[in-house]
Amino acid sequence: MDYATANWMSDDHRLFVETVQQFFREEVVPHRERFSEQGCVDRKVWDKAGELGILGAAIPEQYGGSGCPKSFDAVTALEQGLSGDFDWGHGLQSIVIHYVIAFGTKAQKEAWLPKMASGEYVCAIGMSEPGAGSDLQAVRTFAEKTGNGYTINGQKTFISNGQTADFILLVARTKKERASDSISLFGIETKDLNGFERGRNLEKMGLAGQDTSELFFNDVYVDGEALLGETEGQGFYQLMQQLPWERLYIALQSIGQMGYMLKQTVAYTKERKAFGKRIFDFQNTRFELAAVKAKYEICKTYVDSCIEKFDAGNLDAVSASIAKYFISDTQFEIADACLQLFGGYGYMKEYPISYCFTAARVQRIYGGTNEIMKELIARSLDT
Secondary structure, eight states: OTTTTOTTOOHHHHHHHHHHHHHIIIIIGGGHHHHHHHTSOOHHHHHHHHHTTSTTTTSOGGGTSOOOOTHHHHHHHHHHHHHTOOOSOHHHHHHHHHHHHHHOOHHHHHHHHHHHHHTSSOEEEEOOBTTBSSOGGGOOOEEEEETTEEEEEEEEEEEETTTTOSEEEEEEESSSSOSTTSEEEEEEEOTTOTTEEEEEEOOOSSOTTSOEEEEEEEEEEEEGGGBSSSSTTOHHHHHHHHHHHHHHHHHHHHHHHHHHHHHHHHHHHHHOEETTEEGGGSHHHHHHHHHHHHHHHHHHHHHHHHHHHHHHTOOOHHHHHHHHHHHHHHHHHHHHHHHHHHGGGGGSTTSHHHHHHHHHHHHTTTTSOHHHHHHHHHHGGGO
16 A cells, blocks of 8 residues: 555545455456456446445445545545556546536435445446547537437447446537537436447457447437436536546556556566576666656655545646646556566566556546646646
8 A cells, every 4th residue: 555644544544445455356356357358347346346335435325325535436546556457447437426426416316326336337428429539519419308308319439338337427418509508417327228329349459358338329318307417508517527536536547557567567577587687686677667666656746635635625627637647648658667677578468567558558548638638737827
């Protein structure tokens, strides 16, 4: 537990760490190869996480959770990376949960949050489209007012948890014109939903054990209670309020994975020999690992400050963008440096550093590309 002395950690956090570590050690890591072959994690992984209180840690008790600080979800993100896993889609679950907590009506919270806490509902976010990624106002999926509900038509792509999701937080237009008040969010319960179809489980460079899908909405009717909150056109505001957590979560995963890669690489270079001595004993190896350690520690310090802001309810977009951009970029640098120290074996799938390398690449893309993060940071220089 590399972050045990962080200011935001309490004794309750430390007890939770033990639960989360055991969960990954027993329920996820031993089965990762099989998850990769089948293209998704087993459903019982979600059930077990719900049973242990991992999914509902930050959900208020009246809605089936534990009522803990929001930073308990940060523990899960960090420990997933430190375990060496990237496939289980807890991040999407946490992100959707916080949207519902922040903006859902009392009836929506009562209907949705207990099922998210238990694992009965696996969550996804329906945001990206074939022609709309980071530019949210370019979304074309349209929800047309129909009686007391909405008829939805559109297509989503690159949707993590897409094959298994029981609940999709859907980004859709409720006005034809391109404007900040034309976007709304909908809570879509997928069971027996007429007109809803899942496309194929997309094949990716990495993260083979995480299902990623196209989703199709063909005259899908939902009642008015599916609109997140009570007012149309609030989606862009809701997204801007919650995207900082999504971006911090990505940074947290990156931090955990950095710690895992450093540990794995130190162990490997101490075992592997060349020219009669350990790889670790060469000055180049030690200097490369020293650089990795320095980058890791600096990133941890920054992300700790972001977690404190998140718990206090004042994590701003610029801080989260800095975390997402810089830390995910650094993660990829570290993955490349560590793989190089494994030599030819690092290129083999049987070694975990290969998995880490391909997993690291997408961190710079989803949640808003790092180029978008730099644009958001640059805008703050004008104020």
